[in-house]
Amino acid sequence: MAVINTGLLTKGLRSEFFSRFNAMTTYYRDMATRIASTSDCENYKWLGSLPRMREWGTGRIAKGLGTESYSVENLKYEATLEVDRDEISDDKTGQVRIRIAELAERAATHKDYLIAQLLINGETAGFNSYDGVSFFNDSHVSGSSGAQDNKLTNSAAVPDDPTTDEFKLAMKTAIGALMGFKDDQGEPMAVSATGLVCVVPTTMYLTALEAVSAPVVSGTTNIVAGAARIIGLPWLTDPSKWYLLKTDGVVRPFLFQDREPIEFTALTEDSDEGFRREKYLYGVRARYRMAYAYWQHAVLMTFASPT
Numbered sequence: 001m002a003v004i005n006t007g008l009l010t011k012g013l014r015s016e017f018f019s020r021f022n023a024m025t026t027y028y029r030d031m032a033t034r035i036a037s038t039s040d041c042e043n044y045k046w047l048g049s050l051p052r053m054r055e056w057g058t059g060r061i062a063k064g065l066g067t068e069s070y071s072v073e074n075l076k077y078e079a080t081l082e083v084d085r086d087e088i089s090d091d092k093t094g095q096v097r098i099r100i101a102e103l104a105e106r107a108a109t110h111k112d113y114l115i116a117q118l119l120i121n122g123e124t125a126g127f128n129s130y131d132g133v134s135f136f137n138d139s140h141v142s143g144s145s146g147a148q149d150n151k152l153t154n155s156a157a158v159p160d161d162p163t164t165d166e167f168k169l170a171m172k173t174a175i176g177a178l179m180g181f182k183d184d185q186g187e188p189m190a191v192s193a194t195g196l197v198c199v200v201p202t203t204m205y206l207t208a209l210e211a212v213s214a215p216v217v218s219g220t221t222n223i224v225a226g227a228a229r230i231i232g233l234p235w236l237t238d239p240s241k242w243y244l245l246k247t248d249g250v251v252r253p254f255l256f257q258d259r260e261p262i263e264f265t266a267l268t269e270d271s272d273e274g275f276r277r278e279k280y281l282y283g284v285r286a287r288y289r290m291a292y293a294y295w296q297h298a299v300l301m302t303f304a305s306p307t
Contacts, residue, residue, distance in 0.1 A: 013100060013282070017264045020101045024108035027231050028115055030197060030247045032254035033293060041073040042257055044130065070130035072291045074259040077110065079103060080283035100282060107262055107284045114290040115254055116235035119199065119243055122292070122300060123151055129295040136300040143184025150295055152177060156303035159240040162204070164218070166303065167211040171198070171224045174244040174299045181296035189296035195248025196228035203239045205232035240304070246297040253298040260287040 035042065081103055083096055121127040122135035129135045131142050138149040154170035156162040162170070175196065181189045200208045208230045211217065215225050228244070236242075245253045267281040 013097075013266065014264045016097065017100055017104045017284075020104035021108045021262065024105055026108055026112050027233075028111035028254075028256060028290070030231075031115055031199075031245055031252055032111075032256035032290060033250070033252045034256045034258055037074055037257045037259040037288075040259075041071055044070040044072065044255075070291075072255065072257050072289050074257060074287050074289050076285070076287045078283060078285045079106060080281055083280045083282065084278065086278070103282070103284065107286075111256065111288070111290060112233065113235055116233045118254060118290060118292060119233075119300075120236065120238075122298075127292070129292045131295070135292045135295050135298070137295075140295060144186040145182045145184055146186070148181055148296075150177065150181070150299045151302075152299060153302050153304050155306045156240070157306070159303040159305055160203075161239065162207060162303045164207055164211045164214070167204070167207050168217055168222060168224055170242075170301050170303065171211060171227065171244070174301050175224070175227065178244060178246060178297070178299050183296070189294065190246050190249075193227065195246055197231055197245045197247050198228045198242060199231045199233060199236070199245060200242040201236035201239055202232045202234050204242055205230065208232075208242065241300065241302050244299040244301065249294070249297055251294050251297075253293055253295070255289075255291045255293045257289040257291060259289075260285075262286040 081099055083099075118127070118135070123137070125134055127134055129137075129140070131140055133139060136151040138147075138151050140148040140150065152170075152173060154166070154173055156166045156170075175193060178196075179188070179190050179193060183189050198208050198212065211222075212224055212226065212228050212230060214222055247253070263285050265283055265285065
């Protein structure tokens with residue numbers, strides 16, 4: 001029996017995949033600095049500070065790269081869809097195309113998922129920043145910075161369901177902390193309260209949106225109105241935790257180490273799988289890594305019951 005060419009055996013399917021892939025709304029570009037990778041592992045010695053401007057005096061004084069280093073190994077990712085030949089012969093193209101579109105959506109949002117995992121695990125031992133302690137920690141020390149804390153707590157009557165007022169007050173605390181973080185020379189890291197993003201679980205999205213959008217909250221002028229953009233990530237499952245990020249610096253809170261971009265491949269009627277098992281395979285593959293960068297550009301805020 002001849003195989004019916006329904007369009008699933010042509011290059012057009014690859015075009016459809018990337019059309020859907022590129023149309024997806026993603027957020028990782030806002031939160032991560034892209035680094036083009038050229039090997040299996042990259043070592044970052046620049047995750048430290050630069051010298052401040054000084055009077056010329058007797059001439060230039062050069063400062064080398066920081067002694068703190070951070071190695072990031074690339075990972076390989078894949079997702080593969082198996083389709084029976086009979087589905088092709090029976091012209092089930094609509095159903096298969098829907099599954100291919102869903103594959104494109106999953107591939108497109110994978111980097112957002114990885115950032116969500118970095119946020120979730122950021123206070124856990126072993127999920128370290130370049131200074132050797134967990135990304136969210138109350139004991140960050142680098143050079144002349146002194147001890148610094150980006151793991152904060154604010155009161156809420158119901159921690160899993162904070163009010164707009166409670167979120168507004170927590171936002172004020174988080175901005176104050178982020179603006180006060182120093183580099184290894186004791187210099188401020190965030191020199192302006194711009195490019196701020198609140199990353200929240202979906203259960204907190206509307207509360208956060210109102211807290212940073214409404215000009216008046218509980219009859220009082222909202223001092224944090226317009227201070228940040230709200231991003232809701234469905235993978236954040238703790239309803240009492242959210243994150244404030246500064247996203248307009250040269251180095252953002254996370255690194256996107258880009259080694260090999262996403263590719264779409266199909267094994268159909270001419271493949272070994274197609275001949276022996278009458279199975280057609282449609283898959284994606286990429287190599288990259290999401291990793292922590294500047295903890296000074298990130299704050300974890302946890303709501304807790306009043307003591």
